[in-house]
Amino acid sequence: MKYLFIALLLFVCGCTSWHNPGLDPAADEAxxxxxxxxxxxxxxxxxxxSEPLNDLRRLKSYDTLQxxxxxxxxxxxxxxxxxxxxxK
Known part of the structure; x- marks a missing residue:
């Protein structure tokens, strides 16, 4: 039961999206x-x-990349x- 609750909580909390309340209603929000x-x-x-074409990325440690x-x-x-x- 505990794992079901955790999975449900993660699913609900992960369903957020960006909204702009000050956007003109006539504008195409997408x-x-x-x-x-x-x-x-x-x-x-x-x-x-952190550009992907940075050659130094191979020389960086995991902590530095994080x-x-x-x-x-x-x-x-x-x-x-x-x-x-x-x-929201």
């Missing part, structure tokens, strides 16, 4: 989201120095929040 998402992904990769990924995720979330998107 197109605006895609544009903002792509911009934020690029910005986050540049801020975290720290780099965490910085990239934080930068992405910060960028999306600055553009008005929130998680």
């Amino acid at each position: 197109a605006v989201f895609k544009k903002d998402r792509d911009e934020c992904r690029e910005r986050a990769k540049k801020q975290a120095h 720290d780099e990924y965490a910085r990239e995720v934080r930068a992405y979330k910060r960028c999306m929040r600055n553009k008005g998107w929130i998680r």
